[in-house]
Amino acid sequence: MLPRGVISAARAAQIGCKRSGFKLSSVFANTCVSSQTLGNNKQIRWHGDGPGPDAPTVQLTFVNPDDSETKISARVGETLLQSAHRTGVEMEGACEGVCACSTCHVILEQDMYDDLLDKMEDEALSEDEEDMLDMAFGLEQTSRLGCQITVTEGMDGAVISLPKATRNFYVDGHKPTPH
Amino acid sequence: MLKQCLLRPQTVAFVMNQTPIRSSCHLARLGSTRRSLWRTFSSTNNNDDVNNDNKPRLSVAVVGAGPAGFYASKYLTSSVLKRITQSTSSGDDDDDTHSTPFGFSGIDIDLIERLPTPYGLVRYGVAPDHPEVKNVENDFAALFNKQGESQNSSINFYGNVDVGKQIPLSKLQSLYDVVILAYGCQAADKRLNIPGEDTLEGVLSAREFVAWYNGHPEFQHIGPIVERCLWKKKSNTTNDDDITETSISPARVVVIGQGNVALDVARVLAKGKPGLIDTDTPTSVLNVLKGGVSHVSVVGRRGHVQGAFTIKELRELTKLDKEGHNVSFVVRKEELEMGMTDASMEELKGPGGRPKSRIDKLLQDNAVEEDAQSTDAEKSVEIRFLLNPTQLAPHESNLSKVGHVLCERTRLEGDPGKQRPVGTGEMEELPADLVLVSIGYRGMPLEGMEELDFFDSSSSTVVNEHGKLPGENNLFVTGWIKRGPTGIIGTNIMDAKDTVKSVMNYLETSVPVAGVESQGRDGLNDHLGAHDVKVVDWNQFLRIVSAEIDTTRLRSEAQPREKILAVSEMLNAAQR
Numbered sequence: 112m113l114p115r116g117v118i119s120a121a122r123a124a125q126i127g128c129k130r131s132g133f134k135l136s137s138v139f140a141n142t143c144v145s146s147q148t149l150g151n152n153k154q155i156r157w158h159g160d161g162p163g164p165d166a167p168t169v170q171l172t173f174v175n176p177d178d179s180e181t182k183i184s185a186r187v188g189e190t191l192l193q194s195a196h197r198t199g200v201e202m203e204g205a206c207e208g209v210c211a212c213s214t215c216h217v218i219l220e221q222d223m224y225d226d227l228l229d230k231m232e233d234e235a236l237s238e239d240e241e242d243m244l245d246m247a248f249g250l251e252q253t254s255r256l257g258c259q260i261t262v263t264e265g266m267d268g269a270v271i272s273l274p275k276a277t278r279n280f281y282v283d284g285h286k287p288t289p290h
Numbered sequence: 291m292l293k294q295c296l297l298r299p300q301t302v303a304f305v306m307n308q309t310p311i312r313s314s315c316h317l318a319r320l321g322s323t324r325r326s327l328w329r330t331f332s333s334t335n336n337n338d339d340v341n342n343d344n345k346p347r348l349s350v351a352v353v354g355a356g357p358a359g360f361y362a363s364k365y366l367t368s369s370v371l372k373r374i375t376q377s378t379s380s381g382d383d384d385d386d387t388h389s390t391p392f393g394f395s396g397i398d399i400d401l402i403e404r405l406p407t408p409y410g411l412v413r414y415g416v417a418p419d420h421p422e423v424k425n426v427e428n429d430f431a432a433l434f435n436k437q438g439e440s441q442n443s444s445i446n447f448y449g450n451v452d453v454g455k456q457i458p459l460s461k462l463q464s465l466y467d468v469v470i471l472a473y474g475c476q477a478a479d480k481r482l483n484i485p486g487e488d489t490l491e492g493v494l495s496a497r498e499f500v501a502w503y504n505g506h507p508e509f510q511h512i513g514p515i516v517e518r519c520l521w522k523k524k525s526n527t528t529n530d531d532d533i534t535e536t537s538i539s540p541a542r543v544v545v546i547g548q549g550n551v552a553l554d555v556a557r558v559l560a561k562g563k564p565g566l567i568d569t570d571t572p573t574s575v576l577n578v579l580k581g582g583v584s585h586v587s588v589v590g591r592r593g594h595v596q597g598a599f600t601i602k603e604l605r606e607l608t609k610l611d612k613e614g615h616n617v618s619f620v621v622r623k624e625e626l627e628m629g630m631t632d633a634s635m636e637e638l639k640g641p642g643g644r645p646k647s648r649i650d651k652l653l654q655d656n657a658v659e660e661d662a663q664s665t666d667a668e669k670s671v672e673i674r675f676l677l678n679p680t681q682l683a684p685h686e687s688n689l690s691k692v693g694h695v696l697c698e699r700t701r702l703e704g705d706p707g708k709q710r711p712v713g714t715g716e717m718e719e720l721p722a723d724l725v726l727v728s729i730g731y732r733g734m735p736l737e738g739m740e741e742l743d744f745f746d747s748s749s750s751t752v753v754n755e756h757g758k759l760p761g762e763n764n765l766f767v768t769g770w771i772k773r774g775p776t777g778i779i780g781t782n783i784m785d786a787k788d789t790v791k792s793v794m795n796y797l798e799t800s801v802p803v804a805g806v807e808s809q810g811r812d813g814l815n816d817h818l819g820a821h822d823v824k825v826v827d828w829n830q831f832l833r834i835v836s837a838e839i840d841t842t843r844l845r846s847e848a849q850p851r852e853k854i855l856a857v858s859e860m861l862n863a864a865q866r
């Protein structure tokens with residue numbers, strides 16, 4: 112677990128991002144350029160690597176779009192996006208976890224969704240997350256963004272579904288179901 | 291094992307069932323099928339591969355290095371690698387599908403791009419004040435950075451190579467096993483087809499304007515036009531000396547169309563230099579925009595429930611004032627009311643209504659009675675509904691320039707989901723020093739593609755079924771040129787997966803119809819060498835990036851990069 116009072120780098124950046132306008136945004140862009148310049152194998156990501164291997168873990172099951180399942184050990188304190196990337200679950204994170212792309216869309220079980228909501232300020236998702244979910248493909252009642260969910264001990268055993276790609280999606284465009 | 295694969299019953303059936311061959315080009319390729327399957331490793335490939343049987347590696351050309359090209363490369367690579375692992379781990383696997391042989395031992399992708407730089411609209415479309423959206427460049431670059439992790443795959447970048455002009459599509463088809471078209475829709479615009487559209491100075495498409503403010507090397511001639519429109523001398527009131535770098539332009543800009551691109555354009559115009567200083571907007575562009583534009587109207591012929599924008603972009607406009615940009619957001623109550631037909635109410639409640647309802651609420655919360663503005667902001671962005679532009683009229687004092695947009699008030703008629711704007715006869719004239727037409731990008735066929743029947747000119751997309759072009763050929767398509775110019779970056783993920791599935795299906799069920807020459811990368815190198823094409827490879831692109839972030843070029847520490855605006859200068863940087 113992260114030491115008390117320390118929030119994950121990703122979270123900090125998110126908060127910073129919201130509060131300080133373009134200043135921080137341009138830092139992201141800077142990092143983005145420098146990681147290319149280095150051209151090395153190890154990507155330098157602004158959100159760092161999340162909690163280390165010593166962090167306590169919980170078991171999560173991802174249901175892939177083809178209905179196969181991937182069971183992973185997620186580290187407490189990392190985001191679901193980080194868990195997925197670390198363990199090879201096929202979840203995109205185009206904006207690198209700053210709530211600006213909706214490619215990390217996941218569908219939760221009702222219980223987990225409600226629990227997370229209960230713990231949030233105003234018991235509601237942030238406006239930013241709701242706005243991004245409006246663009247997500249295959250929206251469900253319990254849809255969330257994987258980069259906005261931090262793994263906690265209480266999540267052990269949870270099942271998380273990735274949205275299904277229906278083959279004719281591009282014909283009728285994105286038509287989320289009502290929330 | 292390979293022979294087995296070649297002569298599988300389904301393979302034979304496929305060949306016999308083929309539709310009539312339509313061109314001699316196809317004939318030639320069919321004749322060469324078997325030879326190409328037996329092709330040995332090309333010299334660029336790693337010979338001490340783990341898969342040391344005689345299977346060839348799959349050669350793939352991807353045309354266009356935008357999101358579509360990158361996602362297709364990424365998912366095709368992972369699908370092929372996964373398939374190779376499954377085919378080699380046969381025997382102890384219970385699953386039948388896993389143990390069938392696969393015809394290839396690896397995959398080599400060549401990503402061909404007409405500009406020296408990759409990333410398509412992420413670099414030249416996405417607004418500079420949305421750097422977080424551009425973060426996806428890192429994910430794309432990782433494909434190159436991870437080179438060497440698997441000996442069974444490779445990817446090369448061929449920048450500054452225009453498919454159609456510098457290498458014919460048919461040549462690519464004959465060199466590669468698979469060709470994926472991902473060249474986007476950046477070459478043309480949908481048109482209004484109203485008087486004045488082509489004849490008046492000061493009428494630009496949003497596509498041209500966006501490409502200019504993002505530093506696209508082919509659109510820098512747009513700057514002087516914008517400058518003349520925004521800063522024309524207002525006879526005796528202003529003289530040039532009074533204009534400073536933070537002056538607010540008194541000009542009125544009318545943006546026609548109500549998608550996210552229209553909102554991007556309006557926001558950039560309103561913010562101007564002070565609001566964009568810490569972004570990668572080129573300095574030459576900021577020097578034209580200066581303090582921003584005093585009045586931008588974004589006009590659409592339908593109502594707010596039918597708008598094509600998404601809430602994130604809309605909310606950004608509503609917050610400009612609060613965030614210190616000196617820009618108020620105006621939407622008229624009566625126009626929202628006019629758009630609220632019974633059918634619109636149904637649309638809000640129906641499937642897909644959630645985003646629309648949230649947009650409706652946001653607009654209602656921000657709506658004002660006509661002319662009842664309540665902020666001191668010096669600039670404004672106004673969004674106008676139910677106005678159909680019917681004519682672009684010249685300026686009174688300069689008949690070659692645009693001066694007004696004539697609009698007809700519309701009302702909505704029709705069933706939910708099918709409402710149409712119908713003219714009411716009531717006209718309104720909007721003054722305009724600059725008109726930006728933002729009603730959509732339009733796909734074009736590649737040079738030499740017209741005669742192939744592959745292009746549907748009514749939808750301006752490449753004809754396909756799940757990304758496979760019709761007939762006996764090795765052509766596939768993905769991204770905007772497959773489905774039309776809609777959707778966000780993430781939409782290209784699903785789209786690429788759909789196409790990759792078709793490619794895998796093709797590799798499994800048919801004899802790959804690869805080329806007469808089938809030398810893949812070596813053949814491409816030979817062709818480009820013989821035609822003196824100055825190719826920019828990935829490392830050379832990284833040199834362009836280094837040049838762009840060189841501190842001597844930057845306005846401040848906060849500026850992410852100062853883009854190079856000319857291809858010749860990019861090529862110089864690439865050689866350094």
Ligand SMILES: Cc1cc2nc3c(=O)[nH]c(=O)nc-3n(C[C@H](O)[C@H](O)[C@H](O)COP(=O)(O)OP(=O)(O)OC[C@H]3O[C@@H](n4cnc5c(N)ncnc54)[C@H](O)[C@@H]3O)c2cc1C
Binds near residue numbers: 402420
């Ligand atoms: C102004 C604007 C703003 C946008 N903002 C956002 C945003 O904020 N968030 C978001 O998620 N999405 C945004 N989008 C949408 C997103 O950019 C598209 O979904 C995406 O870029 C489409 O990908 P593509 O690869 O099909 O096309 P493109 O990105 O256009 O890529 C096609 C590539 O092919 C190359 N090419 C063309 N012809 C040839 C040829 N003959 N030979 C070789 N190469 C060729 C082009 O140079 C280009 O690099 C925006 C789009 C626009 C227009």
Ligand code: FES
Binds near residue numbers: 207213214216243257
């Ligand atoms: S990674 Fe972009 S919204 Fe989560």
